[in-house]
Amino acid sequence: MESLYYTNAINLFYKFGPQRMAQIRKRIPEPQHIWEADKQTLIQTGVPEKVIDEFIAFRPTINIKKEWEKLDNLGVRMVTHKDDEYPELLKELYSPPIALYVRGTIPNESFPKLAIVGSRKVSTYGKQTTPDIAAQLAQTGIIIVSGLALGIDGLAHQAAVENNTPTIAVLGCSIDDASIYPRANYQLAHNIIKTDGAIISEYPLGTAPLKQHFPARNRIISGMSLGVLVIEATQQSGSLLTSRHALDQNREVFAIPGSIYNESSIGTNNLIKMGAHLVNNAQDIIDVLDLKTSPLFADDGPVTPDTYEESLLLPLLSKEPIHVDILVSTSTLDMAAVSATLTLMEMKGKVRNLGGMMYVRSK
Known part of the structure; x- marks a missing residue:
């Protein structure tokens, strides 16, 4: 001690x-x-x-x-190279952290880990793809590692939490309550701990989230993972730095393709052009990493309507985002009925609200 x-x-x-x-x-x-x-x-x-x-x-x-x-007093533990909890893959780095400050539990080595990173300014497309892919991965027992940032990071952690799967958030500051950054994800950090995941950092108490800390933080995100999935990145995105760390560390790099007209997809499309694995679903990642997992997409049967209103809306909904106004104009239901039905369908897990009055099917 x-x-x-x-x-x-x-x-x-x-x-x-x-x-x-x-x-x-x-x-x-x-x-x-x-x-x-x-x-x-x-x-x-x-x-x-x-x-x-x-x-x-x-x-x-x-x-x-x-x-x-x-x-x-703050419930923070320290894990060093001598401890079983210290991730084995991190020990391979040229400059591994001297120690990790931990709240929660770092899942053991039997659970494969994948980093998910991307833009803080997430598009509607990112709001759709991130929860889908992250949930698929979480359901197979894959541990999602990310940085608790706004945007893609937070969405990936949230998907794991919602599927009761541990996830690991690596911070570029200290991990006591007063220091958690960004503050908007304070409750998410606590939810991560409650679902047997962990928030970790190499920085001691009292360390502020300084700009220069984040490149070092990124090497830990990629270093403790088998690969890095980039879901949206501009040409100058910090998430591309994480993918470069991954290459230097001999990790796999994955990317989700996006529209050539979307600035947030320039980075991911370029990664694919340079040899990153193109990802359409979680199975693509599992195949490349050769992971032994349970079947990903168990057939839960078709989604069936429970009410007359649902029977009108379900055929109009798909994995492509659709605006509420279009549902109103094509379903013969008025705005109040459409809004109420969508809210109930969201509670049942049949649809997902992407924000901006855009909806997609969950299954």
Whole structure:
């Protein structure tokens, strides 16, 4: 346990990142010895003298046990390379995290993990495809890894939660309640924990979501996954950086094709052009990764109408989004009846509301 105290304390010194710590630990393997080392010993690690001087000045400002108590009080655990819970695939990285701060439970290695990333500004197409694909994956026991961001990330996590499947959110900041980012996904983060998933980060308590943290966060998302699925990305999207990490880490890259007229599909279409696996459904991913899973699409039978109003609307609904106004004009029902029927059908899981008064069939 004392080793964890010192690891946490060292993590608080932000100039000792993963690469520098790997360099230090070649000479000084134990965290306690790093914390207590004199200047001459630390200089032998090859770390610049200026940084060593800053570290030596930093140490007296930290009460190691009190810093650990802060984690305990906030329900945050620390997982290191020595722990079974530390993802095996992460250990393969050139600069794996020194430790992971965890709330919830990281699913064990018997559960395959797939990263899903994409644009924060999600289109109607993205709102349709992300829950569909993510739900299909979750239903087979595949663990979805993403970054809790607005847009595609949040939709992917939400689909897993709704299917009672664990999912892992990797944050670019600390994971205590006061720091969870973005705040709009605060409740989603708690729902992830409640469904036996985890929110994790390599950053200690008090770390803000700074811009430079997110590329490092992305390497963890791809690094702990068998592959990365990109669902919508502009030409400059940060999710493309995650796909580049995946290639560097020898992971598979998948992409969902989109309209050539949609800016949010430029990145994914280019990925496919460069050799990423084109994905139409979850089975495409399962086949490439050669995963042994239960059949994806169990036949639940046809969706049948329960009321006269449903019998008029169901034939008009498909996987292509349709506007409420069109349903009104083609169904002979008035707006009030269409809206009420769609609401009931959504509650039954027959249709999904994409926003903007657009609907699709769920099955």
